[in-house]
Amino acid sequence: MTESNSLTQDDYKNLLAFSGSLNPYDINFRKTAMEDLLKFFPFDGAAFPLVDDNGYYKHLVYVNFTPVSIESYERDCYKKDFFAPANLKEASGKSVFTIEDFTSYMEYETSSLYSQCLYFNGFYYEALVLLRDEENKPLGAVAVYHGRQSSGFTLREQKLLEEIGMIMEKATRIHLKHLSMQNNLVFLNRIFTRHPIGMIICDENFNIQEINQEAYQTMEALGMAAEKEEAKRLLTDYILPAYQEGGANRFCLRLAGGLEVFLENIIIKEQITGSFITRYAIFLDFSMGSSRTSWTAYLTEKGLTRRESEVAGYLSQGFEIREIAEKLSISANTVKRHKESVYHKLSVNRVSQLLLLYQEVNNSW
Incomplete structure (x- = not known):
């Protein structure tokens, strides 16, 4: 049978x-x-x-x-x-x-x-x-x-x-995958304690794995929400394009007064498989000066929204409307509307007055 x-x-x-x-x-x-x-x-x-x-x-x-x-x-x-x-x-x-x-x-x-x-x-x-x-x-x-x-x-x-x-x-x-992430986070937490500045950890595809408190504080100072999705936007819209364009591991973003960024490759050995994998540590150095904090606080006090603060930051650095639109992935007309609202809330009529106000705020705070 x-x-x-x-x-x-x-x-x-x-x-x-x-x-x-x-x-x-x-x-x-x-x-x-x-x-x-x-x-x-x-x-x-x-x-x-x-x-x-x-x-x-x-x-x-x-x-x-x-x-x-x-x-x-x-x-x-x-x-x-x-x-x-x-x-x-x-x-x-x-x-x-x-x-x-x-x-x-x-x-x-x-x-x-x-x-x-x-x-x-x-x-x-x-x-x-x-x-x-x-x-x-x-x-x-x-x-x-x-x-x-x-x-x-x-x-x-x-x-x-x-x-x-x-x-x-x-x-x-x-x-x-879970065990790998847990092992990595133990390793990465040790790095966090050695670098008391903003830090974002990504995998080999730049998917965010971990963010420390200093990074969230930096984002808030930039007028961004202290959320993982906002960190992803900071990474994909600003940091990675600048990294790809310049090809350098250390660079400065003209973002709300300037943000120094440093990328470092981290090679980690998996304890289980014994294979080596790549992780990226992205450091956000907010110690370039306190002017950014002063300016951001002033904009918040004047009632500017997060997007308006972003536009105001770019305008105060001399960016044109077209450039701001590209940076924020919005239309030029939308930038113009935000610009009008910024001018109204800050009681200025042109860029030169905005630049002067920016300097006054930084010197007085």
């Missing part, structure tokens, strides 16, 4: 329960996931490795393994693991692998992987589903085991492991 590879109703109930038990935000996620795996499914043991930069399994989590076998694998067997991506042979179209996919049982029984590791746990058969990242590169694996009393893994069990792999792949991606 041909064996059915169809999953039962109980299988799907267990898959749903297993999926619901996972917490990828838990630092012990991989350990608890493998413990839950053995609660819901009839395997004798489980392992959850990650893939290092050389294609071998490292940072393993084990369930039902003896300390001797774990030590042996870490010391002698990891490069000799048949299932490691660096050692995989052709098995196109498959997501679940068993030893038959790669070698003979005779070779398997004489290998250090079996004799020094699996043997000590009473394991003989191994089945594995490879997990991949967003770029379809090997990320890790979920491996399960049976003892000699079993006849191996049935087609149904392999199908079950395939479903488990799809659940674990998604959860593992979330877990590693």
Whole structure:
């Protein structure tokens, strides 16, 4: 009789329960996931490795393994693991692998992987589903085991492991991203304490990860709201265009009296994967002078809105209406309307009077 590879109703109930038990935000996620795996499914043991930069399994989590076998694998067997991506042979179209996919049982029984590791746990058969990242590169694996009393893994069990792999792949991606961010923030918080000036931390795509209090204070002094979305606008509308145009890591923005910006690359080594990633630290130096604070406070006192304060800042620095429109991504007519409102609230009629007022305010505050 041909064996059915169809999953039962109980299988799907267990898959749903297993999926619901996972917490990828838990630092012990991989350990608890493998413990839950053995609660819901009839395997004798489980392992959850990650893939290092050389294609071998490292940072393993084990369930039902003896300390001797774990030590042996870490010391002698990891490069000799048949299932490691660096050692995989052709098995196109498959997501679940068993030893038959790669070698003979005779070779398997004489290998250090079996004799020094699996043997000590009473394991003989191994089945594995490879997990991949967003770029379809090997990320890790979920491996399960049976003892000699079993006849191996049935087609149904392999199908079950395939479903488990799809659940674990998604959860593992979330877990590693979360863990990476937490590790980075610990590192970045140490940087914050060393640099008591405005600082914004971004990933390799300049997506903001962290902002310190000094950066928010700088934004408020510029007439901007102390919010992450405003920091994003400061970054995308002002800092990055100036950085791209000038090509220098240190420059001054003609923004509300001037803002010195310094960009620094930070190379961080991931503790889990061992790979190196790039982060950007953007420092906002507000110590160039107190005139900006005085001018901003004066504009607030006169009842100018945030946008009007931005326009007034550019006008006081000699920017033309067209340039201001480009900087703020608004139309020239909108700039003109803001300009009229600024002149009315500040009781001036032309740019020269605004410049004179700017100097008087800075000298008197």
